[in-house]
Amino acid sequence: MTENLLQIAYKALDDKRAEDIVVLNMQNISLLADYFIICHGNSDRQAQAIAREVQEKAQENGFEIKRIEGFDSARWILVDLGDVVVHIFHKDERAFYNLERLWGDAPQLDIPTVE
Template identity: 60%
Template sequence: MEMNEIVQSIAEACDDKRAENIIALDMNQVSLVADYFLICHGNTERQVQAIARAIKDEMDEQDIEVNRMEGFEQARWVLIDLGDIVCHIFHKDERSYYNLERLWGDAAEVPLHIGQEG
């Protein structure tokens, strides 16, 4: 499975848990940390945990190892390290504070094909 397809499946898992403002950034030209960042947020700690769990379950289903998951208990900013892809699941209050989209503004946004409901 190609990286872009994995990013898409992660975005779909987030969307299934009603994550908001899901974006993926192509980090290849701007960072050595990862090839892609996926960023989204939930409105409550419980939703943030559900989104993180959905990503982990989706990766398990595809036999992709989760290297590390941090912040799950507090559910304010959960980071899931998949090696070439790093997922950032924020609580809505934390997302605007850290504003990773602006911090990594040089990264190109990857088009996602998900059915966001308003």
């Protein structure tokens, strides 16, 4: 079920042309979620469109949105889907927070996109 949610979220990001999508396996590393997905958009509007797409696709497939934070400022939007947490950055903010380095001990996954 979590893997299905991971696929749905990844495809939503890909559909809205999110850039540099990274999936971190957080199992045995963090109690917050099993997976983090990190990406960025090139503008506030794109970051918001990406977040909306993730929310809509998750809900269409019967998954609950726990919470969304940062949507209005669109600098770092967090979409909490429970076992999967999606971090959508504005391009300028991503390098500053550098979550990939912060969670450097988490293995990165390759997610094949399903058409």
